Amino acid sequence: MPPTLGPGDRPVGFQPVSSPAPVPAAPPPVTVVGIGADGWAGLPDASRTALRGADVILGGGRQLALLPAECGGARVAWPSPLRPAVPALLAEHTRAGHRIAVLASGDPMFYGIGRALAETAGPEKLRVLPHPSSVSYACARLGWPLEDTETVTLVGRPLASLAAALHHGRRLLVLSAGAATPGEVAGLLRDRGFGPSRLTVLEQLGSDREHHLTGTADDWDHPPGDPLNVIAVSCARSAGALRLGAVPGLPDAAYENDGQLTKRHVRAATLAALAPAPGELLWDVGGGSGSIAIEWMRTHRTCRAVSVERSPERAARIARNAAALGVPALRVVTAAAPAGLAGLDAPDAVFIGGGLTVPGLLDACWDALAPGGRLVANTVTLESEALLADRYRRHGGELVRLAVAHAVPVGGFTGWRQAMPVTQWSVTKQEPEE
Secondary structure, three states: OOOOOOOOOOOOOOOOOOOOOOOOOOOOOEEEEEEOOOHHHHOOHHHHHHHHOOOEEEEOHHHHOOOOOOOOOEEEEOOOOOHHHHHHHHHHHHHOOOOEEEEEEOOOOOOOOHHHHHHHHOHHHEEEEOOOOHHHHHHHHHOOOHHHOEEEEOOOOOHHHHHHHOOOOOEEEEEOOOOOHHHHHHHHHHHOOOOOOEEEEEEOOOOOOOEEEEEEOOOOOOOOOOOOEEEEEEOOOOOOOOOOOOOOOOOHHHOOOOOOOOOHHHHHHHHHHHOOOOOOEEEEEOOOOOHHHHHHHHOOOOOEEEEEEOOHHHHHHHHHHHHHOOOOOOEEEEOOOOHHHOOOOOOOEEEEOOOOOOOOHHHHHHHHOOOOOEEEEEEOOHHHHHHHHHHHHHHOOEEEEEOOEEEEEEOOEEEEEEOOOEEEEEEEOOOOOO
8 A cells, every 4th residue: 555645745756836827818809899870779789788898989989979878988089090090099908908899880890990900909809799781771771682782982982983883784882981972973973974873872771860862873963961871873874985894905995095005905915914813913014094004903993003104194194094994093103114113012913015125124023023923015016026035935924926907998898907916925933943
């Protein structure tokens, strides 16, 4: 039998184990509560409990005013501009150990403050309690399937960004920036050839003050109403208005230009070679009229582009074309390349539409690409064609000649008029060999 140990005895080899240091409690998650125009009455129990228990409640002034006195936490209205203030406010109250609640309109993760909070604090630090969004309410009122309805926000975005979504027969929901937005939308629709489109303005959705206004863009004469509104648009193109499709190769007439324009059929082939994907960045070097960058951005709302153009007149024209065709976020750099490329974010793809013979330009564009990036260059001159042939031998890819002819009258008959052939080199940069 093993010996019996007394109170003061220790077995041979016994080492005392110190108590582990206490682990500080993790700060409670930031609770993000979606709230509608119906206010406190429309919140479920979980949202009400979170707001009652918060030490501090952050939100817009309109949302904070919807809370009853039983929510005793300190109410802090977001400053303007909002986004830069988010990290400091969260850090201040987290350090103090405060239980933080954030009020958001509707669904916080749908064009709401939830995105900024997730990017700042990390999604694992959030507890999100969504409310039906204004888009869900609008579709419910109109009988529109939510999955078939495109949403465009004009909150903090240029009015011109709506133009890219205009297609005959489409249904759009526009998140309004204020009371004046419905009239501004009607004006844009008229200017873009969509005057017959039917508009329904839905104000104060979900509250007992909900109100609807209807009419067409052509005859819209309603004065500004409630600033809390969503605009439903049933798109209808005017007879004779220029038709703009959803794929690259828009009509040349869609562009203001001075002749420096990648023509429609070559443009479509060029965009196919560039192969834009959501979220990617294009450098359009030698922008001309901006058509390549514009149609790159029109392929997906998250595509980005920088157009580098040395002529101030052409740079201004690029900006006008971008606004007219619904991508006002196109960045235009007025500078000569390659110097004008310095400091730009690294591209996923580069298009060179002019200036191939400028010393260092092709090398600068190639060096800026990471492995997997694409480069496409077009030219009509023998000198630049020789450069592309040399790069084709060194890096591979595809070297093609694009020839387009148009039927034109020849006396009383019809014949072909050949445009200048375009030589195109397209390549994907590979990992360097060991």
